[in-house]
Amino acid sequence: MTKEITGFERMVFTKEWIKRGKPPTREAFIKRVCEVKGIKYTPAPDLKTSRKSSIDMNARMFPVKDKK
Numbered sequence: 001m002t003k004e005i006t007g008f009e010r011m012v013f014t015k016e017w018i019k020r021g022k023p024p025t026r027e028a029f030i031k032r033v034c035e036v037k038g039i040k041y042t043p044a045p046d047l048k049t050s051r052k053s054s055i056d057m058n059a060r061m062f063p064v065k066d067k068k
Contacts, residue, residue, distance in 0.1 A: 002040045005030070010044065 009036060017029045027044070034041040 004040045
């Protein structure tokens with residue numbers, strides 16, 4: 001049974017990627033490390049999309065009142 005990669009492991013693998021001089025791509029490096037260690041690779045979440053949706057939600061959640 002293999003476990004999914006955690007955020008902490010992704011951070012540690014990213015630090016190792018930087019130490020090694022940034023081989024071709026970070027995600028390819030992390031994917032290869034997961035294969036070697038027997039960890040189920042899952043792609044990183046798309047933070048731009050999640051941040052944009054949370055900003056949009058907050059804008060509607062607290063509407064600005066008109067000043068008189």
